[in-house]
Amino acid sequence: MIDVLSPALTWVSVGAAVWALVLVLLNRPLPIERVDGKAYLALLALIELGLLAQAVLGFIKLAGADHDVPGLSYGGYLLGSLLILPVALYWSLAERTRWGTAVLVVGALVIPVMIVRMGQVWAHG
Structure with a gap:
């Protein structure tokens, strides 16, 4: 796992989930035409770029791993994490x-779960 990127993605994803939860409690859809909605979309794009970087670096680390790592599971988590936010946003x-908007809450909370699971797969093989 990427030591700095994983916790950063975890906390930013939790922040995105809290932001979407506030919108759910206010009974509002994601306001894509307003500045706060565009800022939220930018936050999701930032998370997605971080996940893409994590996937690329993860596959590079997998190719040079010095211990037994189940590549199919680890690669599945790397690629699966890239799909969660676009599907939730759509x-x-x-x-x-x-x-x-509640789907965005769930999608943003799935990212930290997948990151933790990737760490478990990497560490324990």
Whole structure:
């Protein structure tokens, strides 16, 4: 795992989940036409770029691993983590209710879970 990137992605994803949870509690969909909505989309893009960097570096580390790592599982988590936020965002934009925004909460909370699981797969093989 990437020692600095993983905790940063975890905390930023939790922050994105809290932000979306506030929108759910206010009964508002993601306001993509307003400045705060565009800032949220920028935050999601930043998380996605971090996940992309983690995937690239993760596959490089996997190729040179000095211990037994289940490559299929580890690679699946690396690639799967890249799909979570785009799918959640698409769903949220397709359903413009508070429940569409709740999908963003769940999607943002899945990222830290996947990062922790990647760390477990890497460490214990």
